Amino acid sequence: MLKGWTRLYEWAKTWAEQFYPGWRSWVFFGLILSFLFLALSGFLFVLLIPRGLYGLPLLLHVAAGGIFAVCLSMVVVWRARDYVLDIVQPILLKVMFWTFVVSGLCLIITSLSSMISFLSMNFQIGMIGWHRFSALVSLISISIFLQYSLNREK
Amino acid sequence: MKRIVLIVFIVAGLGLFNTVASQRPKKKPQWSGSETVPVHLIPLKDEYDQPIIPTEVNPLPFSSRFTCAPCHNYNVIKQGLHFSGGNPDLSGRAGEPWFWLDEKTGTVLPLSYQKWKGTWDPNELGINPWDFALLFGRHMTGGGILEPAENEMSPQSRWNVSGKVEINCMGCHNASRMQNHSEWAKQILRENFRWAASASAGLGEVGGMASRLSATWDIFDGPNPDDTEWAAVPSVRYNASLFNSNHQVFFDITDKSSDGRCLSCHSVTPVKMSNKSFDSDVHSLAGLRCVDCHRNGLEHKMIRGYEGEVSLSFGEEAETFTCRGCHMGTDKNKAKRTAAGRLGAPFPDHRGLPAVHLERLSCTACHSVPWPSKDLNQVRTSRANRLGIFGVAQWETDRPHIIEPVYARDDFGKIAPHRLVWPSFWGKIADREVIPIRAEEVFAQAGQAFVSEENVAQVLLALYQEPDLGGTPVLITEGKIYTRNFDGGLNVSDAPENLASGGVMWAVRTRGAILPMIPDFDPEAEMLDIDVEIRIQIVLEALATNESAPGQPALLVNEKMYFIQDGYLEKGENLEGNRPTPWLCWLVEGKPEPLIGEFDLRTVKATVGEEQTLTEEQVKLVLEILNRTQNSDESEIDVFYTYISGGLMFLLDKDGELTTQNHKSAEPVTWPIGHKVRPAQQSLGINGCRDCHRANSPFFFGKVKGIGPLITERVRVRSQSSFMDLTLPYQRLFGLSFSVRPLLKVVLFVSALVCGSILLIVLLRVLGRMSGLVEKRR
Structure with missing residues (x-):
């Protein structure tokens, strides 16, 4: 287990040095850490606590969501060009990258919708469903992306 | 012969069948389908099922049990909600308890037979149905415990004199404006139980008072020819013009009671508001009546309208009468994509409101009762504060001190607005439990601690009865003037500036001027001014009429003493020292004592004109007396006495000082409330999340301060969050997070x-x- 985490850290470090030089690495790590916390807090509460996410973890979840949104948009700006059609990359990586971006965008929009006062409650309830679905998609896509990248390095 | 035997058998068989058939329970009447109410031109029946002829001598009062019985099954109706208050098995969420008040001893004790949290079972306190009827029958509908069976009557009760309180059908169903709730209350207080319905329905005049009759009197004894004034037997003189030639009476009956009938017992009004500023419930203003939602069948098991209610009359349909059921529809309706619930009530979009609010909050939390503010609202309710009884006497009371809204969790775990009362009572502590003591028991043992105001009023009364005094006797001390009122208590007002300082002064108020009771004079003069002499004599004679006087009245001036002996004013030596101004006193075993003792004076100064009626000094004194009495008994069990007030338990420590503790018996009693519902535009959250979610929001952080009859700084203070079982620091943090929420939205x-x-x-x-x-x- 520890070995796996060490490997993941080494990969992230190398990846950051390669693609996010200097201060940009903060953005990259911000994205990873915020996503990790979002996924852990979100899924653990939904799966284990009948009431769902609440209390201090909810506050931190919202705060981490803000960090994730900023970092994601910056990463997309910097890295989008590496995953367009013309660039030579495995197609799976491209698909997973854009799936992650689309689901991330969905997560941001569905979060934002619960804070906007002109949307009805029923609409918001629908948005919560979308939020959870997007979170699942993003988790799956990033998992495949990581697995593929790690295997390629090996 | 055989034929005769056969005929006898047939006749006997028919007779038996007829008897059995008549004993069978009558089939539950079904609704005919007509939406009209039949004209109720019906004969009146008395409690012995005999027709009432108004022109007869001494007719009995009408009985709803037998008058309504031919068409309405009384035994079915008496299962109803309003007649089941004494049933401990009655399920359902907590409602407003009854409050047993005793102003003198500072007792405010919530009572309920339903074992609601924070209430006391009347049976445990020795309150039998008879006591309960006298205490609260004024705002009860009759039936239930007010109509006890023979084996349920306690020996001390007087049901044989008063009669039972049958269900007062007309109290709700009479559409006539003659229906008089005040008359009902008056008759109940006079113990005219069986006459109360006739009097309050306006069918006739009821005179006499059962409370003044001997305990052996019975309805068959009839009127007492020897006493038609004081202990006159209650009787009803029917209004003959209401009867037709067949002795039938037209009852203006409605099956759907008007709101006014409900509000006779269910009014709730803010204390500091005029009736001109008072707004009704938004549903009432829209034209709905109380009974449009709070419906019932013949069983009178009324829908209370809260979520999760188990209605035996309506089954699942009861859910459609809740806020949610009416405005959002039930799940069944949603499946059919019905836009709204019952009668198409407006469907709330709840724009911008996270759905979790509907899971955690009752609808009333945002839509009902006053907007939460720093200071909670004090309200009075019909049943607790005796509202809606009009007459020469003032019936309404300030106590219990009911406050709202307190946001607490209800039986279903949702946060809902509640009304709250802090209990206050005397009790004894045994095995860490507090057992309340009846107010009359406390008064019997430590009455002298509670009569300070009466002591002053007695002196003033004695002086008041002297017509030659030339004005109203008053007591002046520390800038306040105390006068006696007609309830046997005192009124207080500010003294003129020239009298604002100084000690105790007995004076006479006449035409705006205040003069000393005894003017200054020179006692050493050879001849006393005749006017002064007369004045001294009438004042001392007046004081001598005070029945509670501890001794003979006297007047001390300089080194002289004046007193009455054999009807003459005598002058003697004042051995107690020099008195520069005339000083009225009692001579107790030859020693002068002030007309009003220091304890009484301190108590009067502290309590008269205030909402609170007790001082810490009084509480300490009473506890000392009660503990001493207990110790004098040869009891092996250690029992100590306490006074509960303001959310704290007051008791004496080992040094005899008054100390406080928290105790579950001092916790407040709360009950969820539904009305008054505000318009949607005034609902909580209409201005956004920060209506509740901010660092200092009264919704979460408002303080609920203990209040009771005791004047003290020592009261329990709880935050609204504590009633919701929420963590205060987290709510503060959560509230603060809404300050950065606009930034988050931009991000x-x-x-x-x-x-x-x-x-x-x-x-x-x-x-x-x-x-x-x-x-x-x-």
Whole structure:
């Protein structure tokens, strides 16, 4: 287990040095850490606590969501060009990258919708469903992306 | 012969069948389908099922049990909600308890037979149905415990004199404006139980008082020819013009009671508000009546209208009468995509409201009762504060001190607005439990601690009865003037500036001027001024009429003493020292004592004109007396006495000082409330999340301060959050987070815009490539 985490850290470090030089690495790590916390807090509460996410973890979840949104948009700006059609990359990586971006965008929009006062409650309830679905998609896509990248390095 | 035997058998068989058939329970009447109410032109029956002829001598009062019985099954009706208050098995969420008040001893004790949290079972306190009827029958509908069976009557009760309180059908169903709730209350207080319905329905005049009759009197004894004034037997003189030639009476009956009938017992009004400023419930203003939602069948098991209610009359349909059921529809309706609930009530969009609010809050939390503010509202209710009884006497009371809204969790775990009362009572502590003591028991043992105001009033009364005094006797001390009122207590007002300082002064108020009771004079003079002499004599004679006087009245001036002996004013030596101004006193075993003792004076100064009626000094004194009495008994069990007030338990420590502790018996009693519902535009949250979620929001952080009859700084203070079982620091943090929420919205919006734009560009590029509009990059 520890070995796996060490490997993941080494990969992230190398990846950051390669693609996010200097201060940009903060953005990259911000994205990873915020996503990790979002996924852990979100899924653990939904799966284990009948009431769902609440209390201090909810506050931190919202705060981490803000960090994730900023970092994601910056990463997309910097890295989008590496995953367009013309660039030579495995197609799976491209698909997973854009799936992650689309689901991330969905997560941001569905979060934002619960804070906007002109949307009805029923609409918001629908948005919560979308939020959870997007979170699942993003988790799956990033998992495949990581697995593929790690295997390629090996 | 055989034929005769056969005929006898047939006749006997028919007779038996008829008897059995008549004993069978009558079939439950079904609704005919007509939406009209039949004209109720019916004969009146008395409690012995005999027709009432108004012109007869001494007719009995009408009985609803037998008058309504031919068409309405009384035994079915008496299962109803309003007649089941004494049934401990009655399920359902907590409602407003009854409050047993005793102003003198500072007792405010919540009572309920339903074992609601924070209430006391009347049976445990020795309150039998008879006591209960006298205490609260004024705002009860009759039936239930007020109509006890023979074996349920306690020996001390006087049901044989008063009669039972049958269900007062007309109290709700009489559409006539003659229906008089005040008359009902008056008759109940006079113990005229069986006459109360006739009097309050306006069918006739009821005179006499059962409370003044001997305990052996019975309805068959009839009137007492020897006493038609004081202990006159209650009787009803029917209004003959209401009867037709067949002795039938027209009852203006409605099956759906008007709101006024409900509000006789269910009014709730803010204390500091005039009736001109008072707004009704938004549903009432829209034209709905109470009974439009709070419906019932013949069983009178009324729908209370809260979520999760188990209604035996309506089954699942009861859910459609809740706020949610009416405005949002039940799940069944939703499946059919019905837009709203019952009668198409407006469907709430709840725009911008996270759905979790509907899971955690009752509808009333946002839509009902006053907007939460720093200071909670004090309200009075009909049943607790005796509202709606009009007459020469003032019936309404300030106590219990009911406050709202307190946001607490209800039986279903939802946060709902509640009304709250802090209990106050004397009790004994045994095995860490507090057992309340009846107010009369406390008074019997330590009465002298509670009569300070009466002591002053007695002196003033004695002086008041002397017509030659030339004005109203008053007591002046520390800038306040105390006068006796007609309830046997005192009124207080500010003294003129020239009298604002100084000690105790007995004076006479006449035409705006205040003069000393005894003017200054020179006692050493050879001849006393005749006017002064007369004045001294009438004042001393008046004081001598005070029945509670501890001794003979006297007047001390300089080194002289004046007193009455054998009807003459005598002058003697004052051995107690020099008195520069005339000083009225009692001579107790030859020693002068002030007309009013220091304890009484301190108590009067502290309590008269105040809402609170007790001082810490009084409480300490009473506890000392009660503990001493207990110790004098040869009891092996250690029992100590306590006074509960303001959310704390007051008791004496080992040094005899008054100390306080928290105790579950001192916890407040709360009950959820539904009305008054505000318009949607005034609902909580209409201004956004920060109506509740901010660092100092009264919704979460408002203080609920203990209040009781005791004047003290030592009271329990709880935050609203504590009633919701929420963590205060977290709620503060959560509230603060709403300060940065606008920033978060901007961040999310910009991020979404950036990601969305790039995705759009990529998508357009893909489309461009596919359509050949965009060439492949080299």
